[in-house]
Amino acid sequence: MSIRTGTSLRRFAFVRYAVPVVTVTAAALVTLALQSVSTHVAGLPLLFCAAIYSAWFGGLGPGLLAALLSSGAIALNLIPPPSPGNSVADELPRLVTFTIGVFFVSWISGRQRQAEQLLEQAREELEAKVRERTAELSRANSKLQSEIAERKSAEQALQTMQLELAHVSRVTMMGELTASIAHEVNQPLGAIMNYANACRRLLASGMDNAVKIDEALSRIAGDANRASDVIARIRALSRKKPTERATLPVKDLIDEVLAIARYEIQARSVTVRVDLAVGLSPLHVDRVQMQQVLLNLVINGMDAVEALPMKDRVIEISAQARDSGDGLAVALRVRDHGPGVNPVEVGRLFEAFHSTKPQGLGMGLPISRSIVEAHGGRLHLVPCEGRGAAFEALLPAGEGVDA
């Protein structure tokens, strides 16, 4: 701190040149005061000290000024020479050595001061650099923070988008199943109507038909339940809701999907064969999303076999336990016996908006894949023997064993 104060004071030429004046004057006054007490006090040493200090402090200029002032003081006999009787000329060699000494000290002190200045400069540069770096780092840090936040919100947006897309594709898919859905609701409604009309007839006949009417009423209740189950299933599929994973036995998944597509399967005279391995672990998945994946594969399969003779319109759904490499998995496979996938199309199968069907949106497979991958699984076209195409969803198995 003191060095820094000294060096900062040295910056001013006024201070540098004030120092020799002050110190030489002080040395002369002190010398005079001391000589008034004792005549043996030498005049030069204190002046020399003042000159050296001035040279050390201010460099060559102030050093010379001090030497000049000291020489002047001696020459003007302000300070009496140590040995009385000596003239100024006698003092000359002493004055010359004095001046050379001052030069030397000034030179050394100049070099030292230069070194100090360089050091000071280097330190200041270093500090500036450190400050600059720190500022840079904190800028980078805040940029990173904002990038992280941005990425997080982008991820969230992507997730929302995927949910939306899955929903749109589900609704589109259900559009294809309208006939099936209408049939599934119409069937119990027609039955209810039949029972109701039968009851009216039984009542109008005037006979005691209480037992029959009771039977009809309980069947009405049963059919009303059936209709509302169908509607509940459809509503669950058409609703947009966040992912919600639960335990789902593979058999339930397949049964539910086939129940939704049942009429469509019949109307298109497609035979569906199901082959479930024994003792499969249940899945831990979002029920609706997984139904969507399987339903999509089944509809694709039906489309693939549509043009074939009736006996060849076969789709096989199979599920097997498999070791996926990182744990137990369930391989859910849908295989059709249609014309298969054109080798040219294989690479684009899971591309969005790429469809080989005239009415296709090209969203089914890419969305199915993103759903399966979000569940930590994989969805692929797998090779199969003979004609047709086989798609396999490899899903991580949950805990336990299917009932």
Add this chain to the structure above:
Amino acid sequence: MNAGDSIVYVVDDDASSRQSLEFLIKASGYAVRAFSSSKDFLASVRPEVPACLVLDVRMPGLTGLELQGELAKRGVRLPIIFITGHGDIPMSVQAMKAGAMEFLTKPFREDNMLRAITLAIDNDRVAHRERLEMAELRRRHARLTPREREVMASVVTGLLNKQVAAELGASEKTIKAHRAKVMQKMEAASLADLVRMSEKLVADA
């Protein structure tokens, strides 16, 4: 409630649809036999009574339209009332052309269904009488010996006993005896009666 001894057959794969239909038709006083597939219906033994068939168009396995074709092939003339979940025009045209009585879209009005059933049973009642008559004729015809059948075939063409005898290489007396036997076995009141019976048998063959 004009059911009497008639039967309404119902073939529909959908359980609740089939059961409710069975219930409704029974409540209207008809005897009902319901089947869940065309195959089961074809395999069933059906009594010879006035009847009609209420048939779902869309079914796994043999569809309603296919069953209609199969019945025609087998010579089973049963009035058919088609029911379907979807009023598909080409399909209904095809069904009606193949002789369907009615084509109803589910859910249908019960009066339409019951009216169609009544009409179908009434139609079949006439056909049923003819079927009985034919069966009786065939039964009588089956009782004839081969020689008597030859005599009958010649007689109904209008030939005299003498001409028949010449044709079959037998005496006129023998032919006369055969002819009396034919008239007796066929329970024919006159030659005209026998001619009419012969025509029916030929048409049915």
